[in-house]
Amino acid sequence: MRAHDDESWRRSTLITHHMDHPPQVKALVDELYETLAASGRGGYEAMITGEYAEPGEQVTYSQCGGGVLATIAMPERGRRTLRLTRLVYGGCTTHEIRQDLVARGLGSLAITWVYPPDAVIDAEDPS
Numbered sequence: 001m002r003a004h005d006d007e008s009w010r011r012s013t014l015i016t017h018h019m020d021h022p023p024q025v026k027a028l029v030d031e032l033y034e035t036l037a038a039s040g041r042g043g044y045e046a047m048i049t050g051e052y053a054e055p056g057e058q059v060t061y062s063q064c065g066g067g068v069l070a071t072i073a074m075p076e077r078g079r080r081t082l083r084l085t086r087l088v089y090g091g092c093t094t095h096e097i098r099q100d101l102v103a104r105g106l107g108s109l110a111i112t113w114v115y116p117p118d119a120v121i122d123a124e125d126p127s
Contacts, residue, residue: 023072023084025111026052027097032116033067033090044068044090052086064100067091 028036037044048070049059060071068090073082087106089097094111101107115121 021083022106022109024086025097025101025106025109026086026088026114027092027094027111028088028090028114029116029119030091031119032114035116037091045070048088048090052088054085057085058082064089065092065096067096069100 036047039047045059045061052070053059053072054074057072057074062069062071069092070086070088070090071084072086072088073084075081076083087101089100089111092100097111098107101109101111
């Protein structure tokens with residue numbers, strides 16, 4: 001099967017075109033995800049969009065493993081393409097995140113874990 005037949009070309013074109021500016025990868029720890037998701041899907045999406053999306057950026061939400069992925073991209077001036085700026089994972093395991101990144105051709109990117117403001121961080125357990 002050729003790449004364009006399964007629409008993966010859309011994802012790879014978006015990513016490889018901007019490897020000089022790779023996207024940030026954020027992962028919410030379970031405690032933070034559960035707190036934000038308690039307000040329902042709409043509330044969760046509004047909070048993630050408000051925190052991570054810049055004015056003019058487009059945000060799409062999709063399922064990733066057992067959680068949610070927010071894909072944030074900025075339209076490029078004068079072009080019909082988007083530059084992927086952030087991937088925000090909530091409720092996903094490290095393995096699910098890494099699988100998604102590898103599928104996008106971004107397997108080497110670091111994952112930044114996001115904790116609640118009052119969290120005590122254990123250096124041994126990043127998830």
